Amino acid sequence: MRELANADGGTARYHGLRSAPAAARPHVAALLAHGCRADLCVDSGPVKDRQRHFTAFVEDTWAAFAAGGSHDPVLHATVHTYRTYGMHLSVIEDMFSAMQRDLDFRDFPTFDDLRQWCMQITGGPMAMVYRVMGAATEPAYELLVREFSVSAQLTDALRDLSEDLDDGRLYLPLEDLDRFNVRAEDIKSKRWTPAMADLIAFEAERVTEQLHKARDVDHGPVSAIWRARCEHLALLIAAVLAASQDVLHRPVQPPLGTLLDVWRPVMRTVIPC
Secondary structure (H helix, E strand, C coil): CCCCCCHHHCCHHHHHHHCCCCCCHHHHHHHHHHHHHHHHHHHCCCHHHHHHHHHHHHHHHHHHHHHCCCCCHHHHHHHHHHHHCCCCCHHHHHHHHHHHHHHCCCCCCCHHHHHHHHHHHHHHHHHHHHHHCCCCCCHHHHHHHHHHHHHHHHHHHHHCHHHHHHCCCCCCCHHHHHHCCCCHHHHHCCCCCHHHHHHHHHHHHHHHHHHHHHHCCCCHHHHHHHHHHHHHHHHHHHHHHHHHHHHHCCCCCCCHHHHHHHHHHHHHHHCCC
16 A cells, blocks of 8 residues: 555545555455555666666566565566466566566557557556456456457546656557647647647547547446546646646646545545545
């Protein structure tokens, strides 16, 4: 819980965890904390140190699985969760492969390329979280969660555009830039052009369309969490559109109270006040 309190600005991961059924919460915390640790290796600290930190974390993860546990509480809990639920280690392998691509970053030529990366870095781990909570236990539902992860990751790419550019990363597909006659070098240099507004609106609508479809999916006991996550993303997209050219210069973050209004009713059902 402590490791996740400030993840994503103290919003999505932490609120999702607080909303998880009590019996599943330790396992959800393990999965989210493991992903958060890996993210920090890849996205934070001096660039020259990131590969070394990530390589060490990957090695520590596989050593923990080989030993059946670890002195590190997050790694130990991750191993326990994967073994308890019979999860395939290919989920972690795919996530690590996608994160390595971030370290060896290259632009995404097409949306299909971006979609595949999203499925690896977020789709598998997100599906495992929903499995632990009692949903996504069937292949069809797992696929829905994996597809939803694409919308979640694209939303992050829009809200964190400025920070990603500072790291030399552009997550918007080059084919979409071409569609709107936006030059990659302009975005990477943070030079706003009128065409960029159309590009951002196009990507935002791509997410919005998927959210409309996702809201009606029945995930049984965790349907409320699913709908809250959809509303959370919708608020982020609205904030991105309202920010306009500021997306090139600062991360977009709606007021924390607005996000809490989305998650508080769900939290109250699992943690009585």
